[in-house]
Structure formats: structure tokens, C-alpha cells
Amino acid sequence: MHRFPLAAALLFFLPLAAAAGGKASPAAAKAKAPAAPPAPLNITAAMAKGSCKAFAALVAASPDALSTFQSAVDGGVTAFCPTDFAVKSFMPSYKNLTADGKASLLLFHAVPVYYSLRSLKSNNGVMNTLATDGAANNYNLTVQNEGDQVTIKTEVSDGAARVKSTVYDKDPVAIYALDTVLEPVELFDPVEAPAPAPVADAPKASKRERRQRHVADAPGPAGDDARPADQRKNSKKNAAPGAPCLRWLAAVAIAVVLA
Numbered sequence: 263m264h265r266f267p268l269a270a271a272l273l274f275f276l277p278l279a280a281a282a283g284g285k286a287s288p289a290a291a292k293a294k295a296p297a298a299p300p301a302p303l304n305i306t307a308a309m310a311k312g313s314c315k316a317f318a319a320l321v322a323a324s325p326d327a328l329s330t331f332q333s334a335v336d337g338g339v340t341a342f343c344p345t346d347f348a349v350k351s352f353m354p355s356y357k358n359l360t361a362d363g364k365a366s367l368l369l370f371h372a373v374p375v376y377y378s379l380r381s382l383k384s385n386n387g388v389m390n391t392l393a394t395d396g397a398a399n400n401y402n403l404t405v406q407n408e409g410d411q412v413t414i415k416t417e418v419s420d421g422a423a424r425v426k427s428t429v430y431d432k433d434p435v436a437i438y439a440l441d442t443v444l445e446p447v448e449l450f451d452p453v454e455a456p457a458p459a460p461v462a463d464a465p466k467a468s469k470r471e472r473r474q475r476h477v478a479d480a481p482g483p484a485g486d487d488a489r490p491a492d493q494r495k496n497s498k499k500n501a502a503p504g505a506p507c508l509r510w511l512a513a514v515a516i517a518v519v520l521a
């Protein structure tokens with residue numbers, strides 16, 4: 263009766279115990295970890311290792327974008343990198359941008375706060391990006407849940423980009439793959455929404471009017487500089503509940519082996 267569960271437990275825990283060094287006490291194993299401070303993450307390399315090779319290459323080719331991305335790593339950053347497939351179909355538009363426009367577009371794909379997927383889901387709303395530079399260059403995006411799916415909207419498109427997968431997640435850096443390139447309203451004109459009501463004899467709204475309407479509809483107050491700081495607190499609180507659990511498992515494994 264007892265034997266099978268014990269054997270199963272041993273099978274499960276033995277590799278863990280071996281990894282922890284067998285006879286090493288949990289305290290000794292813990293003391294080893296902080297010895298070498300980890301080198302700062304190479305964020306383009308992390309993107310490229312996921313499904314974002316093309317996006318990483320664009321960042322690497324834009325000195326402004328690269329230095330801003332890399333210096334954001336220390337303070338915490340969440341990047342949304344479009345997949346290679348998405349970047350490929352966007353290249354004709356990308357090539358049309360100036361060097362500044364390219365840098366802004368790339369920096370538009372990251373917010374200066376670390377969000378685990380869970381904290382991202384609970385922090386919906388308008389967010390500033392690495393491209394945000396004062397009121398004139400607002401470059402904000404809107405994070406929104408659709409069911410269990412995290413989506414990102416801009417004022418340019420009525421559709422939303424979807425977070426497809428986690429490419430990298432280790433506080434203070436998270437990278438998520440997106441199925442679409444995000445288009446900031448600062449660089450692209452809003453696409454005309456398919457008209458739901460009969461508009462046959464209604465005069466078309468000018469682009470300017472449409473843009474103002476979009477702005478008036480923008481959800482949430484947010485937007486002021488106080489918000490990211492608040493969110494940072496939240497994200498810390500929500501982040502990485504896994505670590506203590508692993509430590510506990512290792513302790514149990516050693517106890518089982520010694521018994």
C-alpha cells in the first residue's frame with residue numbers, strides 16, 4: 263500500500279536532490295546562488311531566441327532604439343515583439359519611415375515597467391511606451407483582456423494585436439510575442455472603420471475629426487506619469503510566486519533522500 267507512492271516520490275525527487283548536490287544542505291545550496299551577479303540581459307538576443315528574430319534585427323539596426331531598449335533593462339521593461347511573420351508583411355511600410363520614425367515604431371513596442379503575464383492581465387488600460395516623449399509624442403497603447411487573451415490596441419486600428427506567447431519572463435524583463443506590428447497614431451493614419459450605420463448621404467468625416475473622436479473615446483484617465491510607478495509596485499507584488507515553491511520542493515527532496 264505504502265510502497266508505490268514512496269517509490270513514485272523517490273523517482274520524482276531524486277533528480278532534484280542530485281541537482282542540489284546530494285548531501286548539500288539547503289542553506290549551502292542557497293548561499294551559492296548570489297555569488298555571481300548575473301550579466302545584464304542582452305534583450306535583442308532574448309527576442310531573437312524566441313520567435314522575434316526579424317524584430318530583434320530591426321532593433322539592432324537602429325542605434326537609438328537599441329540603446330534605449332538596452333538601458334531600459336535595468337529599470338524594468340516589458341517588450342511586445344511581433345513575430346517574424348508579422349514583421350515580414352509590415353516591411354514595406356517600415357521601409358517608408360524615416361530613421362526617427364523607425365526608432366519610434368520599435369520603441370513603441372515596449373513599456374518601461376516589468377509585467378509578468380498575470381500582472382499584465384490585471385493592469386489593463388492606457389500605457390506609455392519607450393517611445394513616449396511628452397504630450398506631443400504620446401505614443402501610448404492600450405492593453406485589454408479579451409477573455410483570457412491579452413490584446414494591445416492602438417488608435418490606428420480597430421483590430422487588436424494579440425499576445426501569442428511568452429518569449430522571456432524573468433524580473434525585471436518580460437518579452438511577449440505579438441501576432442501583429444503595432445502602429446502608433448503618431449506615424450500612421452487611423453484606418454477607416456467599416457461603417458455599421460447607413461452612411462450613404464452622410465458626408466465623410468475628415469481624418470482630423472475622426473482622430474479627435476478617437477481621442478475623446480480613449481478609455482481611462484491614466485496617462486499621467488504617476489501611473490507607471492504605481493503599476494511597478496503592483497507588478498512586484500504579483501510577480502514570480504514560483505521561487506519559494508521550488509525551494510520547498512528541494513527541501514522535501516533532500517528530506518526524502520536522507521530518510
Ligand SMILES: *[C@@H]1O[C@H](CO)[C@@H](O)[C@H](O)[C@H]1NC(C)=O
Nearest residue numbers: 304305306307308310322332
Ligand atoms: C547581443 O546579442 C547579439 C546577437 O544576438 C550580438 O550581436 C550583440 O553584440 C549582443 N550585444 C551585447 C551588448 O552583448
Ligand SMILES: *[C@@H]1O[C@H](CO)[C@@H](O)[C@H](O)[C@H]1NC(C)=O
Nearest residue numbers: 352353354355356357358359
Ligand atoms: C511608401 O511611400 C511611397 C511614396 O510616398 C508610397 O507611394 C507608398 O504607397 C508607400 N508604401 C507603403 C507601404 O506605405
Ligand SMILES: *[C@@H]1O[C@H](CO)[C@@H](O)[C@H](O)[C@H]1NC(C)=O
Nearest residue numbers: 388400401402477483484485
Ligand atoms: C494617448 O495618445 C494620444 C495620441 O497622441 C493622445 O491624444 C491621448 O491623450 C493619449 N492618452 C493618454 C491616456 O495619455
